[in-house]
Amino acid sequence: MSDPQPPALLSSRPLDDSRTLLHRAVDLGLDFTSGELRDGLVLRHATVGELIDRFSGPIPVAGTSDDQLLESVAEIARWSISQADPRYLAFPDTGDSIAALTADIVASFLNQNLIAFDRSAPAASVIEAQLITWLRELVGYPVTPLADYQGLASLGGMWTSGGNMSNHVAIAAALAHTYPEARRSGLRAVSEQPVILLAGGVEHFSYLAAAQALGLGSDGLLWADATPDFTSDTASVERLLASPPPGKRIFMVVGVAGNCRTTGIDDLQQLADLCRQYGVWFHVDACHGGSLLFSEKLKVQLAGIERADSVALDPHKGLFVSYPSSYALFRDPNALGRFARYPDRADDPDCLDLGLITPFYGSRGFESLKLWALMKHQGTEGISRLVEDRQATYQRMVDLLERTGCFRMLGTSDFYRCAFVFLPDQVAQAIEAAAVQPSLHASVRALISRYTMAFADRLYRSGTVVFDLFALQDLADHIGLGTSAKYQVMGMCVGHPHIADDIEHGIEQTLLDHSQELTAAMLTDAHALLTATAPSDGDSVADVTGPAGW
């Protein structure tokens, strides 16, 4: 009997047999992106338990045929969600650049190891170095053209696996810059508590994660205020820089270029001024806002980013490139050279072993080819058009939300993301009375959060329109029940430069249909609440649900 298992390795199979299988993998991928495998929905909904029932099984012992493998993978695709579907409005990670996909496929075959040049990744190391130079130029950093390459210490940037990690790397570099003695003696040798200054309410979770992972602890964060527009309050930042709490030393200020909840953009010039005045490392988290750098028209919103000591960019967020694609850049190119295990090698213009200046990474693949290919394929002109078109599409979608009369905005930006609650006009009128009865505020807030969750959940389960869902404080008191009130909110993030008219109308109709079904129940609950004698449970807002709530 012949062995039922097909050969495992490319080299042990006829070339055309491999070609056929891999072309079928592409076709399977296209059947997913076209919607065919998803019944035309953004997703076919199932719970954790249902999918565990479907996919769990014992460790495979015997193997399977090529056909069965493809069918298994197709089944996974059938229960996956499309972030590239225009009705997916939770997050900007569309990953649907054809150039990036092309490059990603080729990079899998090349399997270069970016730890080193010789024996590992000759051309790939050069392409990645070139890309980093281009990104520095876009940020407005001083640039040494690659043709004048002077060694790794002059490069000033690195690929990372994501924005969380880019922020980790920036913090590690800032620590190494501020406390060079820690390279040998660790943070125990530092006499004062090093702290990162950032605004609460607009921060990404990565700063707390990094403070804990890098040995600072959560005490390593110092919170400034946020403005009602969900940006860092520079007056609050200044006060804390002028008089930090006793025993603490602020070694980094975080400026946010597009926060993860409403994509509000900080006043980076003012923050840069403050950081220069107080001699503190200035980090700009541009994971969301970085795509604006490609547009001459829009990049003015990021003015001052070129004065940051470090910048985090996240092309897999908002630049149409699939995961993983993120970059940490440093104004002083030598910031990464300080991590070099062999400083003399890092200064050698014949050495392009990127592993010498990429903390946290050793052997790793050619992920940078994707963004390089997108830039080559579309040029900055083409990318600029995509980013500007997306912003116009986003404004159209905000108008759509508003004309439904179903929602109240808590935070907006003119970039690509906003946050809102489900509060139809009729219900809003009914509860207006509550604004003057403080004893009812908590109950009304709980009602709004509950129905916002219910609305988002119904939509999500239907698989027709997907918003994000997370907790947000009503800093501007848009709802009128206090600035300290926290709600479950929906987030809309428009990742798509173009949404066709019929799809837009379909989204609007879906929102109206689901709203109608919920509004009556919400009205009833509101009336009961307003006439109740006993106070209700009040607020109970979970802090995490959708991706941006993290």
Place this chain on the structure above:
Amino acid sequence: MSDPQPPALLSSRPLDDSRTLLHRAVDLGLDFTSGELRDGLVLRHATVGELIDRFSGPIPVAGTSDDQLLESVAEIARWSISQADPRYLAFPDTGDSIAALTADIVASFLNQNLIAFDRSAPAASVIEAQLITWLRELVGYPVTPLADYQGLASLGGMWTSGGNMSNHVAIAAALAHTYPEARRSGLRAVSEQPVILLAGGVEHFSYLAAAQALGLGSDGLLWADATPDFTSDTASVERLLASPPPGKRIFMVVGVAGNCRTTGIDDLQQLADLCRQYGVWFHVDACHGGSLLFSEKLKVQLAGIERADSVALDPHKGLFVSYPSSYALFRDPNALGRFARYPDRADDPDCLDLGLITPFYGSRGFESLKLWALMKHQGTEGISRLVEDRQATYQRMVDLLERTGCFRMLGTSDFYRCAFVFLPDQVAQAIEAAAVQPSLHASVRALISRYTMAFADRLYRSGTVVFDLFALQDLADHIGLGTSAKYQVMGMCVGHPHIADDIEHGIEQTLLDHSQELTAAMLTDAHALLTATAPSDGDSVADVTGPAGW
């Protein structure tokens, strides 16, 4: 005039036009793996400067056509190195599993975000959880079948971007376990210096990198001795555990299951005994050795790994899966739960938001599909055959090296990697006299290193056979010039389960040809050195060149 730039996004192009382009990407990849784009060589050699001349250029403004994009990517492929070519003998990262390639292509299209289940990665989260459960079973850890899923705190493992990172995560988890107070107060609150105990000479660079990045500093490493076989000396480990240096607390012992230079495997049982006795976290770095877990016959070499508190596995190393594919596993499943930002969510069996227990990672892609697909396609039986065949092939290649009479082994293993110098029999005989003249030792060592580098370099530039090149101490005094002597050595790492006879003969002939050309010159230099009146320069051994030397 029509716009010369092709549409950027999948959704803005006719489906069949995208299909054609992406099939061509597959074909381009196959032209690389088949050798066609490499003139049949492992690589077409070029220097850093030459490739910078070829590839550097200004930031693209105008974009380019699909055809030009493909041609640019093809040109990169022409100057890339094939780790999957059987004559590539430097590193085991072949990445040529057809199932993994298939999965990698589909995963690019799916672009799931493994940070969360709902709205991000429903099926993918389940598949990754399933894979982690399988890997735990292979290690011999207690396993909760996925069908009985009890929440993230019961999962006990995570994907990472590479072995460097898996080791970082293990160290972070060990710190969080040993010093729970550091989560809030950081390492400054720890009264004694926490140190990792590991054997010098067999360690991977990641421990020093992690000690620096995680706030311990290089003082956070404590060095035990290595045995002449390049394994951790358990007697030395025991001595240090029994009486650590004053002010230091050993919080982790590293056991090495396949070191990165000779793949020697530690006595994990003995190390586990010692760690239990002294109550210290036991980490096993199985980045190289992990593939042996698939073979019933070979896994006995890793006995004791199931007693480790944490294990690092690296399927992109030695398991035919392309980058990035690495895993950190924990015997106590809750070790990762300790990083959860919302501990109650981590215990909820309806929550499968992996981002809650993956330090360093937020948004990230479906990289785990590759290894899942390989295991599904080949089963443990198929993978076991590959691993066992590779070991047999490695032994044949060691025999080949030895019968050339050109080399002297400094370190071998029966797994897949060895280290040796270029020292042809004639030269060895000529310098035998030097062994009794200590004043000549340094010069002879320098001669051997110089010719080893020259030999490896000639081979590499020819693009015909690629060995690794790095510095190694002659711990067993195989050369007879002292156990403290450090040489530039070549490393041979056999990543390929099968090397065809004609290829094997070609490799042998290439080695003999290059050896012949160098032997005469080396003999002349050796005679000059032995008859010289003045002592020569002596040793000058760089510490880093090839990937494994890192």
